[in-house]
Amino acid sequence: MKNKKKSFGGLGQLTIPVIALCLLVIFNLVRDMLFIYYFKDPNYVSFFSIELTKNNLDNMVFAGNLISIINGASELAILAMGMTLVTAACGGQDISVGAAAAIAGSVFVKIIKMSPWVNGIVVLFAFVCACIVAMIFGSFNGTLVAIFKIQPMIATLILYTCGRSIAYWINGGATPTVSSPVISAIGSFIPGIPIPTPVLIVIAMAIVFKLLFKFTALELFTQSVGINQSAARLNGINSTFIKLLSFIILGVCVAVSGCIGVSRLGLINHETLLLDIEMDTILAVAIGGNNLGGGKFKISGSILGAYVIQMLTITLYSMKVSSTDVKAYKAIVIILLVVIGSPVVKEKFGKLMSKLLGNRSKTAVKGA
Amino acid sequence: MKNNNRYQREPLTDTQLLMSITIVIFVVMYLLAMIILQGGFLHPQQIFDMLNDNASLIIVSCGLTVVMIGAGIDISVGAVTSLVVMSCVMYLNNGGSIAGSVFLALCIGLAFGMMQGFLISYLDIQPFIVTLAGMFLARGMTTILSVNPQKVEHEGFAALRSIKIEINALGYTAPNGNFIPARMELGVVVALLCIVFIFILLKYIRLGRGFYAIGGNQQSALMLGINVKRTRFLSYIISGVLSGISGYVFMMHTGAGNATNAAGMEMNAIASSIIGGTLLTGGVGNVLGTFFGTLTLTTIKKIVVSSGLNDPWWQSITTGGMLCFFILLQSVVLNRRNRKK
Amino acid sequence: MQNEILLQMRHIDKVFPGVKALNGVDFTLRKGEIHALMGENGAGKSTLIKVLTGVYRMDGGEITVEGKNISIHSPQDAQNNGISTVYQEITLCPNLTVAENMFIGREDGAWIKHKDYEKRADEILTRLNIPARSTQQLENCSLAVQQMVAIARAVDMKCKVLILDEPTSSLDDKEVNMLFTLMRDLKSQGVGIIFVTHFLEQVYEVSDRITVLRNGELVGEYLTEDLPQVELVARMIGKELDELMDLGETEEKEKKETEVFYEAENLSSTDALPFNFAIKKGEVNGFTGLLGSGRSESVRAIFGADKVTGGDVKIKGQPVKITRPIDEMKNGIGYLAEDRKRDGIIAELSVRENIILALQVLNGMFKPISRSEAEAFADEYIKVLNIKTASRETPVGSLSGGNQQKVILARWLLTHPDYLILDEPTRGIDVGTKLEIQKLVLKLAEDGVSVTFISSEVEEMLRTCSRLIVMRDRHIVGELKGADLNQAKVMKTIAGGEA
Known part of the structure; x- marks a missing residue:
């Protein structure tokens, strides 16, 4: 029963996302080969091509599928980081992140709109306000979960139900636009830097998390609470606080990704901003090999998971699958992935392998 | 020990307690609406309207309750409903028969139930992920079938749709003097049958108690000789088939298919089950509670509309508030009970 | 009756990744005896029990019940072969009633006759002197009562082999005595009982025979009266007891x-x-x-x-x-x-x-x-x-x-x-x-x-x-x-x- 994950080449829980990424890369490579060398399609652009082009603001920027994958997955990756923490501590998921991001985005836009001019300071102030609001909603969810002991999915169902309406209400029933060089710098490129800003923000967030785990014992405490709350309490860990904290941290992630989402389009649409992202986020956490029942976790797995999802989406787009139909194909790939990752299948596969390998003793194969 | 008095009254079980609270709140709320808002609430037709509009939600919630009692979750129900609607509409419009369309609806539901049940029970994959994939699959297939709304143009079906059960005793005389009997659609009958069926299943059939057992303690259930995997598998099959039926009822209600049909229905169904006293942790729940949960949810929405809060956001904000109230109430009640022990 | 062999396990092997949990273990249970299974933690007692009850599959060996070769793949198989287990941790469903817990998983027919089951459950509870009502939610009973309900269930299943895995660890003395009375009662009816416990005195109080395991291997089978307590401990830990002194x-x-x-x-x-x-x-x-x-x-x-x-x-x-x-x-x-x-x-x-x-x-x-x-x-x-x-x-x-x-x-x-x-x-x-x-x-x-x-x-x-x-x-x-x-x-x- 134990250490089964280790049997796949020592990657531990990162096995699934890494395999998935590899499969996607191989698939696209094969497709590239086919089109370039076999069909000799002159209009075909390699999936992996990255070019330096001028954008409409006269900046030199990178473009290409790979760039749009890592760029497009930014909000997802940021949310997945926070979601991993909540999942680990509470053994459940927050399904209100999309709705909460819409609220945060609305606050962001509302504050900017209230100012007669737009500059960096105003945007920063607006972001801080959005953060505070998202943290308040996060602590609302967190209170329900940590103090009232309600399952996370149910507790966050409340905000899921009414969050987007609250966002609508904040903006008084409109979908206001904001346009400013600062906003577009956040949403696309900072002049002079060819890498999309959201990607930089993801990197910054990842570093923040890394430092958080390095300079605090949050990781150990979170895992302890997630695995055995009763034991954690008797060892002096304040599990209520840890759970609440995980939701507040998720709140920050929500605000960041909400503001990125708003900045990309330069407007807030409460209905469509980060629509259905909660499902993708949970999926990213799961693909990252994290147990959705809480306990041990790896943020890096979730981030990889986010890129797997986005790469899948872009691959499908590049195959001219319409955006509404993508879901169906995505579902098939997800099912394949989880089937490959399923312990039952792994075990069967392991047995098959040990039979094929014949002479090697069973213990050697299993215990590897 | 005085243990021989079999007829001593047992304290309410969690299921009964939570359900009773919901029923009381529903009745009080409805009575208040009758007194304060009056209008439509005074006519029995209001209840029938609620049933007519929500028959498919009720059916889906029944299936979800079964899955939730078994400590699972199925968030594909809304998407499967939508897929069934779209497939049946296309099938009917391409010269299919009514019997065929019913068969098709059941098959699609069954297929999803089987696929999800197999992955969850026999391959031991987390239900949330599997049914999320199922939801994506069903939604995607719906749009692949048709992105544009499709109206049913099938005479037999139109006739079937127009069958309404009229109850004169509950009718009323409109201000213009016309007598309008209370009207109930066929779908409501189907929904009520589903409730009765699931109720009997959960209470009096071996399989039904098995759902409670695996939800209460999976390991114990295994030790008690219950085939946990098969039981769980069957819970998803029930949910899948009920989604199929729900799709057909949905189509009978709207008479058209649309890619956005039944959007968010899974969350409404989960909310109904929760308000009705089903716990997501499993082992606790009751389909009657779910029925009243759906009614409560609908009544709240009706009340919001009737009280003149016309801005589009109020309906879901109040629903959220109400949901919050019920969830907190349950939590407080259950925590107090657990502390007493 | 004592010498009629009821259950025989021969050369049982069980391998876990990296560990050989059972290595060619033999175990024999006769009709109408209480047979204590002893060993340190990690000796393989639980593994042997779990193999017998179908929780684990054995990797080698054979099991016979009353001379018939049987294969056990699931707890149901074990039940069908007359092997019932009461575990240390309560393995009943807290959200069901006492009666349901006694009859679930072995109902006759698809319908549940609540009244009928409740009546039968009450009869058994009264007979065994268990302070519970059949209509009570199990979670409203004390741990000891829950344990006894589990035993009542096994008793009612007319089991031939009853396995009690650390049944006394959450019972007080009075309840332990009640349990022993019950065990002797069952023994006289010809049931073979496998009794796993850490309490040495209890072994000597109630058991007829002792099998000792150590490190996944059989140390030996002894008549209880022939094996003094000190020697039993010595066999279990495999070293002499100077240290105790x-x-x-x-x-x-x-x-x-x-x-x-x-x-x-x-x-x-x-x-x-x-x-x-x-x-x-x-x-x-x-x-x-x-x-x-x-x-x-x-x-x-x-x-x-x-x-x-x-x-x-x-x-x-x-x-x-x-x-x-x-x-x-x-x-x-x-x-x-x-x-x-x-x-x-x-x-x-x-x-x-x-x-x-x-x-x-x-x-x-x-x-x-x-x-x-x-x-x-x-x-x-x-x-x-x-x-x-x-x-x-x-x-x-x-x-x-x-x-x-x-x-x-x-x-x-x-x-x-x-x-x-x-x-x-x-x-x-x-x-x-x-x-x-x-x-x-x-x-x-x-x-x-x-x-x-x-x-x-x-x-x-x-x-x-x-x-x-x-x-x-x-x-x-x-x-x-x-x-x-x-x-x-x-x-x-x-x-x-x-x-």
């Missing part, structure tokens, strides 16, 4: 130091009635009493594990206010909880992380123990306490019970406590480790650490404690020290009456 000699000293470390007046919690308590520096005292007498609840109150509702606490003479475990930890108190799985280990975390947990909490969130430091701590205590683990990164959940207990001990030792509360540290672990823990307690006391030691085995407490606090019905009824510290006196005080 050893311990006896170091015990005799009374602590001379008078400095009181901890003092509580009228301390009460949600689960414990008000009581007074004090412990000196370097003293080992014990709480004793039957299960449910309030001994665990009292020490939990001392640690603040349950919500403290009143009382004045002084530590080193200074009044302190305690509400949560962390307050106590900051005052140098450590607490090893009774229920290791529920309140002790963090199963999926590594030995290293489990060991540093309490110290890390004391250090606070913002002063993480560095990886290298943590590794050094873990290695040190793995060596000092002789923890048997593949590496310091092994998940604690995969260690044996005794080693898990040592990891938790290490966790508290690492905080260098002034006062350590050990609630049943020796429960469910093998004899060798028990001894090591007792020695450790005495050594700690020598180093000036105050220890409160609780054990169900009075003998263990007599060996380690210099003062015993006796509880009955949630009240302290006596305090024994010096010459009063002997088994007879303790028993008398626990039982009440003239004491």
Whole structure:
């Protein structure tokens, strides 16, 4: 029963996302080969091509599928980081992140709109306000979960139900636009830097998390609470606080990704901003090999998971699958992935392998 | 020990307690609406309207309750409903028969139930992920079938749709003097049958108690000789088939298919089950509670509309508030009970 | 009847990744006997039982029931072959009624006849004298009653082979006697009972035959009357018992130091009635009493594990206010909880992380123990306490019970406590480790650490404690020290009456 994950080449829980990424890369490579060398399609652009082009603001920027994958997955990756923490501590998921991001985005836009001019300071102030609001909603969810002991999915169902309406209400029933060089710098490129800003923000967030785990014992405490709350309490860990904290941290992630989402389009649409992202986020956490029942976790797995999802989406787009139909194909790939990752299948596969390998003793194969 | 008095009254079980609270709140709320808002609430037709509009939600919630009692979750129900609607509409419009369309609806539901049940029970994959994939699959297939709304143009079906059960005793005389009997659609009958069926299943059939057992303690259930995997598998099959039926009822209600049909229905169904006293942790729940949960949810929405809060956001904000109230109430009640022990 | 062979297991093998849990084990059960299955933790008892009940599949060997070769792939298979099990952990569904729990999984037909089942259940409950009603929710019954319901279920299944896996660990003496009566009753009806327990006296009280396992291998099968207790222990741990004697000699000293470390007046919690308590520096005292007498609840109150509702606490003479475990930890108190799985280990975390947990909490969130430091701590205590683990990164959940207990001990030792509360540290672990823990307690006391030691085995407490606090019905009824510290006196005080 134990250490089964280790049997796949020592990657531990990162096995699934890494395999998935590899499969996607191989698939696209094969497709590239086919089109370039076999069909000799002159209009075909390699999936992996990255070019330096001028954008409409006269900046030199990178473009290409790979760039749009890592760029497009930014909000997802940021949310997945926070979601991993909540999942680990509470053994459940927050399904209100999309709705909460819409609220945060609305606050962001509302504050900017209230100012007669737009500059960096105003945007920063607006972001801080959005953060505070998202943290308040996060602590609302967190209170329900940590103090009232309600399952996370149910507790966050409340905000899921009414969050987007609250966002609508904040903006008084409109979908206001904001346009400013600062906003577009956040949403696309900072002049002079060819890498999309959201990607930089993801990197910054990842570093923040890394430092958080390095300079605090949050990781150990979170895992302890997630695995055995009763034991954690008797060892002096304040599990209520840890759970609440995980939701507040998720709140920050929500605000960041909400503001990125708003900045990309330069407007807030409460209905469509980060629509259905909660499902993708949970999926990213799961693909990252994290147990959705809480306990041990790896943020890096979730981030990889986010890129797997986005790469899948872009691959499908590049195959001219319409955006509404993508879901169906995505579902098939997800099912394949989880089937490959399923312990039952792994075990069967392991047995098959040990039979094929014949002479090697069973213990050697299993215990590897 | 005085243990021989079999007829001593047992304290309410969690299921009964939570359900009773919901029923009381529903009745009080409805009575208040009758007194304060009056209008439509005074006519029995209001209840029938609620049933007519929500028959498919009720059916889906029944299936979800079964899955939730078994400590699972199925968030594909809304998407499967939508897929069934779209497939049946296309099938009917391409010269299919009514019997065929019913068969098709059941098959699609069954297929999803089987696929999800197999992955969850026999391959031991987390239900949330599997049914999320199922939801994506069903939604995607719906749009692949048709992105544009499709109206049913099938005479037999139109006739079937127009069958309404009229109850004169509950009718009323409109201000213009016309007598309008209370009207109930066929779908409501189907929904009520589903409730009765699931109720009997959960209470009096071996399989039904098995759902409670695996939800209460999976390991114990295994030790008690219950085939946990098969039981769980069957819970998803029930949910899948009920989604199929729900799709057909949905189509009978709207008479058209649309890619956005039944959007968010899974969350409404989960909310109904929760308000009705089903716990997501499993082992606790009751389909009657779910029925009243759906009614409560609908009544709240009706009340919001009737009280003149016309801005589009109020309906879901109040629903959220109400949901919050019920969830907190349950939590407080259950925590107090657990502390007493 | 005694010689008719009912169940035979031959050359049973079971391999787990990296471990051979059972190696060619034979086991024979005759009709109408109570057969004790003994062995240290990790000896393979549970594995053998789980193979027999279909939880695990054996990798080799054969099982016959009444001469017929059978294959068992699931608990149902076992049930169908007349093999029923009552486990230490309650394996019933708390959300169903007593009657449902007795009949679920073996109903005749698809319909459930509630009335019928309730009637039958009541009959059985009355016959077996079990204080429960058939319509009661199981979760509203006490643990002991739940256990008895599980036995009632097995009894009603007309089982040929009844396996009782540590059935007495959560029962008090009266209930144990009830259970033994029941077991003898079943035995006279020709049922073969496999009895797994850690309580040696109970083995001698009730069993006819003993099979001993060690390290996954069969040591031997003996008639109970032919095997003295000391020899049984010797066979179980595979070494002679000089060490047991050893311990006896170091015990005799009374602590001379008078400095009181901890003092509580009228301390009460949600689960414990008000009581007074004090412990000196370097003293080992014990709480004793039957299960449910309030001994665990009292020490939990001392640690603040349950919500403290009143009382004045002084530590080193200074009044302190305690509400949560962390307050106590900051005052140098450590607490090893009774229920290791529920309140002790963090199963999926590594030995290293489990060991540093309490110290890390004391250090606070913002002063993480560095990886290298943590590794050094873990290695040190793995060596000092002789923890048997593949590496310091092994998940604690995969260690044996005794080693898990040592990891938790290490966790508290690492905080260098002034006062350590050990609630049943020796429960469910093998004899060798028990001894090591007792020695450790005495050594700690020598180093000036105050220890409160609780054990169900009075003998263990007599060996380690210099003062015993006796509880009955949630009240302290006596305090024994010096010459009063002997088994007879303790028993008398626990039982009440003239004491």
